[in-house]
Structure formats: C-alpha cells, structure tokens
Amino acid sequence: MIEFKDVTKEYDNGTLALDEVNLKIENGEFVFLVGSSGAGKTTVTKILMREENVTSGQVYLYGEDITKISQKEIPYLRRKMGVVFQDFRLLEDRTVYENVEFAMRIVGASRREIRRRVPVVLNMVGLNYKAKMLPKELSGGEQQRVALARALVNNPSILIADEPTGNLNPKTAMEIMEILDNINQMGTTIIMATHAKEIVDVMKKRVVEIRDGKVVRDEVGGEYNVQPV
Amino acid sequence: MFNLSKVRYSVSQAKKNLIRNGLMSIASLFTITCCLLILGLFTVISINVNSYTEQMKDQCEVQLYMTNGITDERITQIGEEIVAVSNVKAFELYTREELYNYAMNDVFKGREELIGEYTEEDNPFSDSYKITLADISLTEQTVSELSKIADVDHIENKQDMTNIVLTVSNVVKKVSIVIMIILLLVSMVIISNTVRLTVFNRRKEINIMKYIGATDAFIRIPFVIEGVMIGIIGALLSFGMISWGYIALSKMYLNSGFDVVELVSYTQLAPFIGILFVLFGCLIGVIGSAISMNKYLKV
Numbered sequence: 411m412i413e414f415k416d417v418t419k420e421y422d423n424g425t426l427a428l429d430e431v432n433l434k435i436e437n438g439e440f441v442f443l444v445g446s447s448g449a450g451k452t453t454v455t456k457i458l459m460r461e462e463n464v465t466s467g468q469v470y471l472y473g474e475d476i477t478k479i480s481q482k483e484i485p486y487l488r489r490k491m492g493v494v495f496q497d498f499r500l501l502e503d504r505t506v507y508e509n510v511e512f513a514m515r516i517v518g519a520s521r522r523e524i525r526r527r528v529p530v531v532l533n534m535v536g537l538n539y540k541a542k543m544l545p546k547e548l549s550g551g552e553q554q555r556v557a558l559a560r561a562l563v564n565n566p567s568i569l570i571a572d573e574p575t576g577n578l579n580p581k582t583a584m585e586i587m588e589i590l591d592n593i594n595q596m597g598t599t600i601i602m603a604t605h606a607k608e609i610v611d612v613m614k615k616r617v618v619e620i621r622d623g624k625v626v627r628d629e630v631g632g633e634y635n636v637q638p639v
Numbered sequence: 640m641f642n643l644s645k646v647r648y649s650v651s652q653a654k655k656n657l658i659r660n661g662l663m664s665i666a667s668l669f670t671i672t673c674c675l676l677i678l679g680l681f682t683v684i685s686i687n688v689n690s691y692t693e694q695m696k697d698q699c700e701v702q703l704y705m706t707n708g709i710t711d712e713r714i715t716q717i718g719e720e721i722v723a724v725s726n727v728k729a730f731e732l733y734t735r736e737e738l739y740n741y742a743m744n745d746v747f748k749g750r751e752e753l754i755g756e757y758t759e760e761d762n763p764f765s766d767s768y769k770i771t772l773a774d775i776s777l778t779e780q781t782v783s784e785l786s787k788i789a790d791v792d793h794i795e796n797k798q799d800m801t802n803i804v805l806t807v808s809n810v811v812k813k814v815s816i817v818i819m820i821i822l823l824l825v826s827m828v829i830i831s832n833t834v835r836l837t838v839f840n841r842r843k844e845i846n847i848m849k850y851i852g853a854t855d856a857f858i859r860i861p862f863v864i865e866g867v868m869i870g871i872i873g874a875l876l877s878f879g880m881i882s883w884g885y886i887a888l889s890k891m892y893l894n895s896g897f898d899v900v901e902l903v904s905y906t907q908l909a910p911f912i913g914i915l916f917v918l919f920g921c922l923i924g925v926i927g928s929a930i931s932m933n934k935y936l937k938v
Contacts, residue, residue: 459850488852499847503659515648516853560851 411437411599412458412568417467419453419623427453429623430467435601437567440594442610443603444636445620451603454620455570458601459491460484489517492561492598496573498553500545500560506532507541510559517564531559535589551582558589562598569593571602575609583609607634645857653864656841663837664869671873671923672880674826675916679881681822682912685815690903692808699775699804701782702795703768707735709790714766720788721768726781728773738764765792775801826923838862838932845932862928870924874916881912 412435419428427450435441443451456462457469460476468475476487500509507528514524532538535555545553554574561569571590575583587609594600604610610617610633617632618625627635657664705717714732721730739762747753757763772781778801782794838845848858886905893902 461850482854485849485852485854485857488850493850499843499850501844501847512848513851515645516848516851516857518645520644564852 411435411472412601413468413470414454414457415468415470417457417469418465419450419457419462420465426623428457428464428620431620431623431625433618433625433628435599438594438597438599440591440600440613440615441602442613442615442617442632442634443601443620444605444610444617444634446636446638447605449620450623451620452572453623455572455601455603458568458570459493460487489564490566490568492558492564492566492569494554494557494561494569494571494574496576498545498550498557498577500553500556502545505542505544506537506548506556506559509545509556510563513560513563519564527563528559531563534562534592535559549582550578551585554578554582554586555589558586558593562593566598568599568601571600571604573604574602575604575606580608584612587613607636610634649857649860649864652861653868656861656865657868660837660840663840664865667837667866667869668873668876670829671826671870671920672876674822674829674923675873675877675920676880678819678822678826678919679877679912679916681815681818682915683881683885683908685811686908686911687900687903688811689808691900692804692811694901695800695804699772699778699797699801701770701772701778701785703770703785703788704765704792704794705767706790706792707765709766713790717788717790718768721770721785724781724784724788726773726777727770729771731769733767733769735762735764735766738762738767776805823919823923826919838928859929859932862932863925866924866928867921868924870920870922871917874920878913878916882909 412433414431414433417428417431417433418426420426431450431454433454443454445451453462457464458471458476460479464477467477469477471487471490479487501512504512510528510531511524514527519527529538529541532541535558537552537555537559540548540552545556548556554577558574569590574590575586578586583606590600590602591613614631616630617627617634619627619629619636703717703721705714709717714734718730718732721727736759739757739759742764743751770785772778778796782796785791786794845858882905885908889902889905
C-alpha cells in the first residue's frame with residue numbers, strides 16, 4: 411500500500427537526502443526507520459506527508475502516486491495519516507481535550523461525533539482523567555500521549571512517528587511504544603523513524619536502515635544495529 | 640467543503656483568538672480606529688469644501704446684454720437662441736424697464752438726483768439675460784457661442800471668480816484623492832504588520848494545523864473573521880467619535896455668529912461616513928490578515 415519507487419530527493423542546497431530508494435510497506439505493518447542523523451529517515455516521512463516532494467521517482471499510497479497531487483490535495487492526503495513528532499507540537503493554550511478535538515474540527519466532524527470519539531481516544535492513551543489540563547501541566551510522556559491521541563482521533567490508516575520517544579525517559583518511552591504497538595495490533599500501519607536502540611531491539615519489528623540516502627538493510631524482526639558514521 | 644460545523648468553529652475560534660491575543664487585538668483595534676479617524680476627519684473636511692465649491696459654482700453666472708432698440712419679439716427670439724446653446728442650464732430675462740424701475744424705486748429711492756436726467760424713455764439700461772451654466776469650466780466656449788447671436792451687445796462673465804472656484808474645487812479633489820490613497824496604503828501597511836505579528840505569534844498553531852490536514856481556507860478564515868471583527872469594532876468606534884465631534888463642532892460653529900458657510904448636515908453625512916468606515920474597516924481587516932498569512936501557510 412505504500413511504495414517508494416526509485417525515489418531520489420536532492421534539496422535545494424545540493425544535499426542528496428535519498429538516492430534511488432525502493433521500499434514497500436504493507437497494510438498493518440510496523441516499520442522502524444533507523445540510521446544515523448542526516449541519513450534520510452526524516453526525508454522519507456516528509457515525502458509521505460508531502461511536506462517535501464521527490465526530485466525523481468514515484469511514491470504510491472493505496473495505488474495513487476502522491477508525488478503528482480496538487481497543493482490543494484495535500485491536506486486531504488495528510489488526513490489519511492496521523493503524525494507524531496519528537497517535540498509533541500501541542501497547542502499550549504488549549505486543554506488536552508481541545509488539542510484532540512482540534513484534529514476532528516479540521517476534518518469537519520460534527521459536535522456529536524467529537525463528543526463521542528475524543529473520550530474514547532483519550533481513554534486509549536490513558537489520559538481521560540486529564541482532559542481538562544493544559545499541556546504545560548503534563549509530563550513529557552503525557553504530552554506525547556496527547557499528541558498520539560490527536561494523531562489517532564480521525565482513525566488514520568497510517569501513523570507516522572518521527573522520533574516520538576526522543577524527548578522521553580526510557581520508562582516513559584516504553585509506555586508510548588506499548589500504546590503504538592496496541593494501535594498497530596488494531597490494524598494501523600506504523601512508520602517510526604528512531605534512534606532508540608533499546609526500543610528497536612525489544613520490539614522485534616521490521617527494521618529499514620537508511621545510510622547516505624540509500625536503503626542498506628531491510629530486515630523483519632531486526633535489531634537497531636546502526637554503525638556510527 | 641466548508642460545512643456549518645466548520646463555519647461555527649471558525650467564528651468561535653475568531654472570537655476566542657480576539658480574547659486570547661488581547662494585547663495584539665487592542666493594538667490592531669487602536670491602529671484601525673486611528674486610521675479611520677484621520678480618514679473620517681479628512682472626508683468630513685473634503686465633503687464640506689466640495690459642498691461649498693458646489694454652492695459657489697451655482698452662483699457663477701453670465702450676463703448677456705442686448706443692443707438697445709430691438710423689438711420684444713427679437714428679445715424672445717434671442718432667449719430661444721440662448722436655450723439652443725449647449726451648457727446653458729437656465730436663463731432669466733431682465734428688461735431695461737424692469738432695471739430702470741428697480742433703480743428708481745429701490746436702489747436710488749429718495750436720491751433720484753444721482754441718476755441724473757435719465758427718464759424711462761431715455762433709459763441708460765439695456766435688456767439682458769442672466770444665464771446660469773451647467774458646467775462653469777466651459778464658460779469661455781459658451782460665452783464665445785453666445786456672442787455669435789445677433790443683436791448681442793456684450794457679455795459679462797465673472798471669469799476671475801469662476802477661475803478661483805474651479806481652482807479650489809480641483810485642488811480639493813486632487814488633494815482628497817492623494818490623501819485617501821496615502822491613508823489607505825498607510826493603514827494597510829500598519830494593519831498588515833500588526834496582523835503579521837499576530838500570525839507570527841501563532842505560527843506554531845498554523846504549522847500544527849497544516850500537519851493535521853487543515854486546508855489553507857480553514858486556517859485562514861478564523862484570522863480573516865478576526866480581522867473583520869476588529870475592523871468593524873474600529874469602524875464603529877471611530878464613527879461614534881467623528882459623529883460626536885461633528886455634531887458638537889457644528890453646534891459651536893452655528894452659535895459662533897461667523898457661520899458664513901453652510902455646513903453639510905450630519906444626517907446627510909452620517910450614512911456616507913458610516914458605510915465608508917465599515918467598508919474600509921472590513922477591507923483592511925480582511926486584506927491585512929489574508930496577506931500576512933501566506934508565508935506561514937507554505938508547509
């Protein structure tokens with residue numbers, strides 16, 4: 411369902427971020443993108459969200475080449491995905507509930523749907539009791555759980571996580587991974603770019619290693635095993 | 640598509656943002672109000688000067704004197720020829736008898752010796768037509784056409800006065816347009832900068848919205864509604880201040896004893912200023928917020 415075909419991405423400053431990348435991800439897979447900093451992991455996620463477009467090659471999502479879609483279609487593409495970032499990116503002046511509700515508002519959900527769905531998702535990430543709190547009143551792990559709830563509230567078929575545990579302590583990071591694993595069990599495809607060796611080693615999922623813009627390893631049940639540059 | 644739920648959300652967000660960004664909203668409101676106040680002041684002055692020059696224009700007339708000794712039929716005929724000349728708005732006949740009687744019975748009453756030995760038969764006056772022109776800027780051409788009519792002795796026109804009125808009127812018009820454009824540009828720049836600052840403060844929010852899949856319209860509309868709200872509040876505030884000031888100054892002017900020029904009444908002025916303010920307020924609110932957002936929508 412996701413396929414990168416001979417994808418090359420060269421940034422305006424001349425950096426070659428991806429070099430003839432071929433990658434296929436099936437529905438419901440859990441894939442770790444690993445590699446040292448600047449290897450090209452984040453570029454993969456950015457291309458998937460069409461924050462960046464390819465220099466050459468095609469990227470198919472459910473059979474549609476997303477490198478060809480117009481600027482106007484990008485928001486609708488992004489609605490098929492949930493996104494989680496290392497720095498959470500929550501709206502500081504809105505409560506936990508409002509942060510999650512916000513994602514449903516964007517897609518034009520009715521108030522009834524919102525009232526029904528938001529508590530369910532908050533419950534899924536274990537934050538129902540903190541719905542009225544502001545992000546600054548929460549711990550890092552809790553903030554990331556809010557971000558997860560926001561990413562999941564519109565039932566995306568794909569979840570893209572860019573270093574979601576990067577700002578968390580190991581225990582909290584494992585809690586987040588447990589939630590991600592549960593979400594994956596329910597059928598959501600998860601693509602996670604990470605540097606967290608322990609997590610990758612423990613989870614035993616598919617590991618795709620990128621080095622200098624090329625896929626150098628694609629291993630099911632693999633380990634982190636990234637050689638320092 | 641923009642459904643009802645999104646519209647409701649956009650309006651509620653705009654209201655919330657107005658309160659959340661209290662200081663910035665007040666700064667924008669203050670700027671719009673000040674710009675509109677200056678615009679209003681200038682518009683009021685400009686409308687009054689224009690009205691005064693229009694009044695003056697109505698008083699610019701041409702006097703056409705006919706040769707003595709022509710028949711009454713010829714005088715009527717000349718009247719018909721005058722009507723045929725383009726740019727003649729109205730005309731009125733003054734017969735030499737009327738003028739003589741007016742002089743004897745009104746102007747020189749009791750001092751008849753001043754008029755000398757003139758009698759009604761030996762009347763020093765001439766028959767004349769007072770002609771009002773439709774467009775005083777064409778006075779010269781009209782006078783030239785009128786002078787071609789047979790039995791016209793001479794034509795008097797207040798060319799100097801006409802020229803002064805025309806010059807004042809033209810200067811006022813040109814200055815009005817220049818000042819309006821300058822004010823419009825200045826307000827746009829100020830508002831656009833104020834909104835840019837607001838948008839900059841909220842760039843994180845806009846960025847997050849883009850990642851979640853919000854369309855540009857969905858992001859832009861609450862900001863635009865916010866701009867319109869500030870614009871309308873600013874328009875109402877400045878309208879209130881201008882109205883209060885105009886009414887108070889009009890009263891003072893009328894009671895001063897120097898009220899030689901007739902001011903345009905407030906009831907005539909209010910609808911124009913009101914509509915101008917609301918339109919202007921909305922326009923700078925909308926354009927200011929829409930333009931300033933472009934940079935942050937490119938994610």
